[in-house]
Amino acid sequence: MNTKKDDSYISKRAAELKESATLAMSQKTRELKSKGIDVINLSIGEPDFFVPNFIKEAAKQAIDDNYSFYPPVAGYPELRQMISHKLKRDNKLDYEPSQVVVSNGAKHAIANIFLAIINEGDEVLIPAPYWVSYPPLVQLSQGVPVYINSTFDNDFRITAEDIERHITPKTKAFIFSSPNNPSGKVYSYEELKEWAEVFAKYPQILIISDEIYELINFKDKHHSIAEFEEIRDRVIIVNGLSKGFAMTGWRVGYSVSPKNIAKTIEKIQGQMTSGINDIGQMAALKALSVDPEDCHELIEMRESFRKRRDFMLEALSEIPFMIPNNPDGAFYIFPKITDLIGKSYEDTKINDSNDLAMYLLNTANVALTSGISFGSKECIRLSYATSKLQLEKAAERIKKAINLLK
Ligand code: PMP
Numbered sequence: 001m002n003t004k005k006d007d008s009y010i011s012k013r014a015a016e017l018k019e020s021a022t023l024a025m026s027q028k029t030r031e032l033k034s035k036g037i038d039v040i041n042l043s044i045g046e047p048d049f050f051v052p053n054f055i056k057e058a059a060k061q062a063i064d065d066n067y068s069f070y071p072p073v074a075g076y077p078e079l080r081q082m083i084s085h086k087l088k089r090d091n092k093l094d095y096e097p098s099q100v101v102v103s104n105g106a107k108h109a110i111a112n113i114f115l116a117i118i119n120e121g122d123e124v125l126i127p128a129p130y131w132v133s134y135p136p137l138v139q140l141s142q143g144v145p146v147y148i149n150s151t152f153d154n155d156f157r158i159t160a161e162d163i164e165r166h167i168t169p170k171t172k173a174f175i176f177s178s179p180n181n182p183s184g185k186v187y188s189y190e191e192l193k194e195w196a197e198v199f200a201k202y203p204q205i206l207i208i209s210d211e212i213y214e215l216i217n218f219k220d221k222h223h224s225i226a227e228f229e230e231i232r233d234r235v236i237i238v239n240g241l242s243k244g245f246a247m248t249g250w251r252v253g254y255s256v257s258p259k260n261i262a263k264t265i266e267k268i269q270g271q272m273t274s275g276i277n278d279i280g281q282m283a284a285l286k287a288l289s290v291d292p293e294d295c296h297e298l299i300e301m302r303e304s305f306r307k308r309r310d311f312m313l314e315a316l317s318e319i320p321f322m323i324p325n326n327p328d329g330a331f332y333i334f335p336k337i338t339d340l341i342g343k344s345y346e347d348t349k350i351n352d353s354n355d356l357a358m359y360l361l362n363t364a365n366v367a368l369t370s371g372i373s374f375g376s377k378e379c380i381r382l383s384y385a386t387s388k389l390q391l392e393k394a395a396e397r398i399k400k401a402i403n404l405l406k
């Protein structure tokens with residue numbers, strides 16, 4: 001067989017797809033660990049907690065009950081019903097189960113949404129800093145990401161005017177996360193209201209609200225932009241079990257959309273995955289049946305994240321040239337690092353946030369993720385979803401390595 005050895009078999013679209021920076025950094029960490037190097041991984045947003053027992057029991061029960069057949073493509077009816085109930089109970093929002101599609105994590109839910117709504121050349125507005133996967137998933141769907149920049153000094157604020165300035169006749173959607181990954185910013189009710197007032201003027205725009213960090217909010221009651229009546233029928237909510245329930249590996253997420261979009265997502269999913277694994281769905285059914293404000297396991301996880309954030313903010317305040325922001329949610333700190341640009345240690349010069357991430361990995365054996373992957377070259381991202389002991393060690397190591405830079 002005359003098989004070509006070059007990349008000409010790879011589609012242009014796939015060749016242009018960027019690798020996930022968070023997953024790449026974690027993979028690098030795993031490789032170093034397998035060589036016996038003691039690397040502390042603060043690069044990935046993954047809770048270190050185990051899944052609460054009541055959820056594990058539901059999964060075991062599902063196995064015993066012989067949940068082993070192809071699931072309904074959009075999710076088991078009782079799970080879709082439970083998600084509709086959760087939205088009413090926790091968010092005071094009315095959605096029918098037929099608007100819910102259960103997917104293989106929130107990431108898959110977002111990929112499905114873009115495939116369902118984007119035509120070639122459609123623009124998707126993305127406030128920066130943003131979660132790493134939004135732009136590549138827009139591009140994979142042949143859309144064009146359009147960034148709305150914010151700055152560290154302005155607490156990553158995006159005003160209604162900022163949004164309106166970026167709207168063109170090609171704007172199809174707007175996607176954001178609150179609590180935000182990577183900044184930890186929680187957009188206030190008033191900010192969301194201002195945004196909603198702008199979107200009310202542009203009925204062609206869909207608003208994708210990524211609420212995966214809903215349960216990790218230290219400040220306010222969670223607010224969804226879907227609360228604003230004037231745009232509600234154009235909001236698509238994305239959520240999942242990965243963060244709040246510490247179930248990253250179970251891969252359960254969901255979207256809640258206008259009915260015709262939900263139907264389209266179901267069609268796409270039916271061709272691609274035939275639905276989401278049975279056992280995970282039954283575990284999610286149990287997880288979502290509890291009111292998070294009455295669930296001690298969930299409250300303890302949140303309180304533990306809060307303590308780790310406070311600890312890490314204190315520790316970072318002692319590290320020169322890394323200025324931490326003040327995150328109110330998620331489990332990230334996004335310090336400003338511009339004062340480190342241009343500094344060197346031996347023959348390593350820090351030209352940007354990528355260089356700093358590599359320097360800290362090699363010199364301090366601490367993995368962080370460059371802000372560049374999140375659309376912010378001013379910053380670097382640190383996930384504090386790991387034990388206090390690890391955080392203490394990491395802070396010491398980072399401080400030592402930063403002090404070497406001249
Ligand atoms: N959205 C944001 C903002 C995230 O940080 C993540 C990280 N996992 C996801 C979506 C995807 O989550 P999942 O594990 O449910 O795919």
Ligand code: GLU
Binds near residue numbers: 020022043107133181
């Ligand atoms: N969302 C997490 C992060 O930002 C997990 C990794 C990923 O899915 O990209 O680190």
